[in-house]
Amino acid sequence: MKPELCVGTAQFGLAYGITNAEGQVPEAEVAQLLFKASASGIRWLDTAQAYGNAEAVLGRNLPASHCFRVISKLPAQPQPAFTERDLDNWEQGFSSSCERLGLKRLDALLLHEPANLRKSGATFLEEWLIGLRSRGLVQRLGVSIYTSGDLEGVNPELLDLVQLPLSLFDQRLLRDGTVARLRASGTAIHARSLYLQGLLLTPAEHWPSWVSEESRNHQQALEALARDRNCRLVDLVLGFGQAQRDLEAVVMGLCNIGELRELQATWAAPSPWQEDEWGTWALQDLDIIDPRCWPL
Numbered sequence: 001m002k003p004e005l006c007v008g009t010a011q012f013g014l015a016y017g018i019t020n021a022e023g024q025v026p027e028a029e030v031a032q033l034l035f036k037a038s039a040s041g042i043r044w045l046d047t048a049q050a051y052g053n054a055e056a057v058l059g060r061n062l063p064a065s066h067c068f069r070v071i072s073k074l075p076a077q078p079q080p081a082f083t084e085r086d087l088d089n090w091e092q093g094f095s096s097s098c099e100r101l102g103l104k105r106l107d108a109l110l111l112h113e114p115a116n117l118r119k120s121g122a123t124f125l126e127e128w129l130i131g132l133r134s135r136g137l138v139q140r141l142g143v144s145i146y147t148s149g150d151l152e153g154v155n156p157e158l159l160d161l162v163q164l165p166l167s168l169f170d171q172r173l174l175r176d177g178t179v180a181r182l183r184a185s186g187t188a189i190h191a192r193s194l195y196l197q198g199l200l201l202t203p204a205e206h207w208p209s210w211v212s213e214e215s216r217n218h219q220q221a222l223e224a225l226a227r228d229r230n231c232r233l234v235d236l237v238l239g240f241g242q243a244q245r246d247l248e249a250v251v252m253g254l255c256n257i258g259e260l261r262e263l264q265a266t267w268a269a270p271s272p273w274q275e276d277e278w279g280t281w282a283l284q285d286l287d288i289i290d291p292r293c294w295p296l
Contacts, residue, residue, distance in 0.1 A: 003247035006044030013054025048073035069107035076113035082121030170289035239271030
């Protein structure tokens with residue numbers, strides 16, 4: 001089975017994405033997107049406390065009879081160590097998320113920064129999270145990661161769901177076995193950055209000037225492959241995602257109804273890839289595949 005589609009909502013609360021020229025999605029457009037997504041059977045929404053006012057926008061515009069399963073994230077905690085006094089702040093933050101979303105419980109709550117679990121006093125955070133699940137306020141717990149190292153020392157009790165970066169050019173967590181190990185342990189996996197913030201859908205001639213010549217040439221080769229196969233870049237990029245059978249879902253940011261229609265049509269179409277040949281398209285250049293390395 002293909003992974004399911006999950007609507008990413010960062011653009012609903014922020015002007016997010018290196019190729020996003022339109023800024024934050026207008027609320028009227030959000031309402032239409034959510035209605036169409038719900039009516040067409042999309043089940044997942046991914047948001048976060050750190051996505052500007054995305055939770056509040058969602059809460060005001062979720063269709064009355066929707067069946068969305070909503071995932072949110074606890075933001076990175078700046079304090080160097082945790083104490084019992086932090087419990088009230090976490091509880092209030094979670095309650096505020098639910099209030100903004102208009103929900104009594106969430107499908108999942110993820111940690112935006114897994115390194116918080118390695119701080120002094122992290123047992124307070126772990127026990128609070130597990131308590132949310134025990135009280136039925138969340139069905140699943142998890143973390144959002146960038147590298148396999150982010151999982152080191154994380155209590156398996158907190159790994160119902162892991163969100164991770166994955167794209168045609170960024171196959172690190174496939175190649176190092178992280179995806180297979182998580183799936184074998186029963187962890188659900190949601191992949192983000194399939195478009196690499198839109199770069200993989202953009203001709204190399206329009207890429208930022210700081211991109212290396214090697215990475216630019218790699219994109220030009222992908223464009224040539226698309227021409228040879230009489231398909232689009234988006235067909236190749238999404239075809240890679242379709243092939244990842246260990247994923248429960250892929251998180252896709254959307255800015256308008258047209259993008260939703262194109263995504264669903266492409267996702268339903270056959271992939272242009274021949275078996276697993278997409279594996280040869282991985283890049284190792286962190287300056288392009290890890291957005292944390294991009295110039296501000």
